[in-house]
């Protein structure tokens with residue numbers, strides 16, 4: 153067992169958004185979290201990665217309680233979060249975005265071979281390391297966001313709506329990639345509104361409504377539930393970045409990341 157949530161309640165300071173969530177993700181499995189807009193998927197992702205501290209309940213990682221650990225320490229222990237909307241630094245190069253993903257390692261260097269392994273999975277990135285991330289297509293940006301998440305050699309990857317705003321063909325490519333990561337031994341928590349295709353690659357699934365898990369089961373069982381197919385086939389809208397703000401942010405970050413700026 154890698155991750156176990158026991159009766160987690162969490163929110164943003166004015167009451168709970170999540171109510172007594174119990175959910176686990178074992179080594180080498182994909183668990184898909186299905187829910188409509190505002191159901192609490194991103195809040196749960198943030199609670200696991202440490203951006204939000206739970207009000208009550210327990211987060212266990214390899215059996216150890218990590219409720220109070222900061223995000224960077226959780227990342228060091230193997231929990232990586234690829235947030236909704238990619239959150240890339242649009243004005244920075246591919247190589248710089250990747251370097252930020254390994255920022256928790258000494259001197260910002262990923263483990264030996266990690267860069268190479270990630271780039272082997274993303275040939276399109278390997279060819280364009282010096283290109284500015286903001287010029288990439290939505291699918292390429294999502295791949296870069298996932299590759300950045302892999303830079304810290306995680307054991308659990310939390311993917312928050314990776315299919316958001318992508319064409320059906322690109323959604324297929326991203327899901328295929330997620331399946332290959334699972335086959336390499338990674339555990340994956342996949343938050344999605346795109347229920348049918350996300351369940352198709354999953355081992356297990358859970359449905360979240362109004363901050364509560366209302367149904368859990370094998371992905372196959374959920375996939376064949378007519379109720380779920382009918383209720384959870386929403387398609388998201390692409391996130392828009394403000395180019396000028398992205399460029400300013402990139403300049404400030406470069407100064408922090410690279411000595412020669």
Ligand SMILES: Nc1ncnc2c1ncn2[C@@H]1O[C@H](COP(=O)(O)OP(=O)(O)OP(=O)(O)O)[C@@H](O)[C@H]1O
Pocket residue numbers: 164169187188189190191192193194195196236345
């Ligand atoms: N920063 C915040 N401050 C206060 N409330 C928030 C904040 N972010 C989200 N919420 C509220 O928490 C609830 C759950 O939101 P959350 O973003 O977790 O949903 P979601 O399932 O990820 O939705 P979506 O599919 O739109 O991304 C919503 O009622 C939302 O308004």
Ligand SMILES: [Mg+2]
Pocket residue numbers: 193194195236312313
């Ligand atoms: Mg969300």
